[in-house]
Amino acid sequence: MKKKLLSVVLASTVVAGLAAGCGSSNSAAPAASTAKDEAAPAATQAATEAATEAATEETAAADEGKVLNIECWNTEFQSRITDHYPGYEKVDDTTGKIGDVTVNWHITPSDNNAYQNNLDQVLPDNASADADKKVDLFLMEADYAKKYVNADVTMPIKDLGITDDDLKDQYQYTKDIVKDSNGDLKGLTWQACSAGLIYNREAAKAALGTDDPEKVQEAVKDWDAFKATAEKMKKAGYTMCSVNDTYRVYSNNVSAPWVQDGKVVVDDNIKAWVDDSKALADAGEENTFDLWGDDWAKGKYPDGKVFCYFGPAWFFNFSLSADDAKSIAANGGWGYVVGPQSFYWGGTWIAAANGTDNPSLVKDIMLKMTTDPTIMKEIAQKDSDCVNNKTVLTDLASDDSGNLALLGGENPYKMLADGAEKVDMSNISDYDQGCNEEFQKAMKGYFDGNYKTYDDALAAFNKAITEKYPDLTTD
């Protein structure tokens, strides 16, 4: 009888343990629906508490949400808000406060598409999500902005009460990128990302005998001049740059979008990038390092022996390691010229997620961070960003206030403003990011000699593209 009792006790412990396992997961689920919880008696108490809590909060949020959720992939916008948005208080690395509204930063890095996967997961159901879980703002890049703009997960900014008049100082291209097929504007940016060539003054002196921007521009004014300079650089012991640095310069100057009628087409200018880069890489004049990798980043220091990077204004501040005293940037060792072809790169657009429960705060953030001239000027001066405001840029270009220490006191704003006027967005497509990424990956194999011919590499690219986008066809 004792044994039997023991068995009963043990068996019921095991089974109860299993049931409790299910129970506790129910009570832990944040958005636990009451109906489901009633079925699991073990979790009833916890669930009731959670439900009551949620109910109280919902009444409190009847006016506008008390939590502002922002989806982003790095800390750039966060630091802009911390530094420039009036009334923002930092609580810790991922939270802050604006008045009595808590700001949550949800940072998902872009690697392996994690950022977009996350957005694809949360945005479609955003309208029905819990008040405190709703995404209010999210950030997007030009490469995939169309994907979100053309879907109804983003809110037209006119619905927030932002008028065309508010945006009169912004560059046209920054609006074109985020216009949906009906012509509604669905995002704003504080940056105008026309880009150019950022060169190492030391290297310019060594190989070209001068670091004067005008003379350097002469030496890289087109791709033939660029190649000739690359040869001189090699003799002087410098690598020109990475093949991946020049990619955007070519890919921004294409004559047709990547995808036409569901078919992936490699533009002639992109083919030109392959040919030029293969020649330069084979000659040892360019390296094939991946952007943002450790090897690539070594060029930011004098020992890296790299002549140039290609980048827009955010690159100055965000990517040249200016805060490290040993870097070239900290010693004002860079110069800026337009380079072989003008292009743009990146930029971060702020979009309001459909279903946001903080529309007026979202509107205020968008307006202050992208149109307010005082804040714009502050951003330009503090963060060496090229702001999306014609008046401010003209202002900065006209006097010494736009001189940047990391460029050795050069004032790049005239060039940046001119470049921004020229940016043409007519050839972007929903698939740009995947295509650009996979093309560079496949061609790296060709440059390194692991694919014998361009056609082999192209086949690898086609394969990777159809894996990523099964609905597209290739040659």
Added chain:
Amino acid sequence: MQQAKCLPAQADRHFFRETGMLTPEENTMNNKKSKVVQYNRWGYIFLIPFLVTYVIFQLVPLADTIWNSFFENYRSGLKQIGPNFIGLANYAKILSQGDLWKYAGNTMIMWLIGFVPQIVVSLLLGAWFTDPSLRLKAQRFFKTVIYLPNLIMASAFAMLFFTLFSDGGPVNSILMNLHIISQPYRFFASVAASRILVGFMLFIMWFGNTTILLMAGMMGIDQSLFEAAEVDGATARQIFFKITLPLLRPILVYVLITSLIGGLQMFDVPQVLTNGTGDPARSTMTMIMWLNKHLYSKNFGMGGALSVLLFIITGILSIVVFKFTGTDTDK
């Protein structure tokens, strides 16, 4: 609980009647000690947690995977395409592309690069550790140390190797400072070097585990056999090849099959080492990495079909290995 308690009891009684045995009640009258048969049902009750977990987390997903493999079902950006029933089209597509065999080849090559040194080193270490005549000192310490690499997360280990062997990494600077090479060697641009690195990492991670398994097997061999061989004048080499190895065969087969199955599912090390690309030129892409590529577009159809094929391949290879290294003694 109440219900559960009485139902099996009735079943029990039925069972006893069918088999012509005495029911426990009748039994009690004859012999008070034979109540033990009643405890059967507790066994089943103790099995419930496992069974429920298995059905929910293994069996249902397994059936679901097979079911999914017959559908066209993926996302393109925010658009959902499918699910549309397309029969065996996914299988046809995978098999006609021929990529699967290439990636299966990659997987096997990298597995072999890791497994061959692993089994040799493990046998050697196992033989040394279990040989009492060697009187190895600090055995416990070494057994722990060789097992340690397995405790590091595979992805962290791969990250470490990625940094060590990058173009400007420490390995290259050491080699250059020793004047062995003048230019940095680009490990990750070379097919052979990348594969060897993957194999080497798997070797480092798993040889400790294999050593412990083989040691357990060796310690299970009757010591008197070794003593008899020694008395008869057998050399250490003869003892190893004529006594230890043949008697170790069941454990060796077990190690081989588990390692093979683990090898076919190779993913984390090459994935992290090459940042998911399987580069250079997809020569380090394993079958599971390829499966992962399909999940970018949430392509459950292709992913499912690929998983089913992988399941079949694993099954066939395991049967082959098992047949060829059969445990019957008259071979």
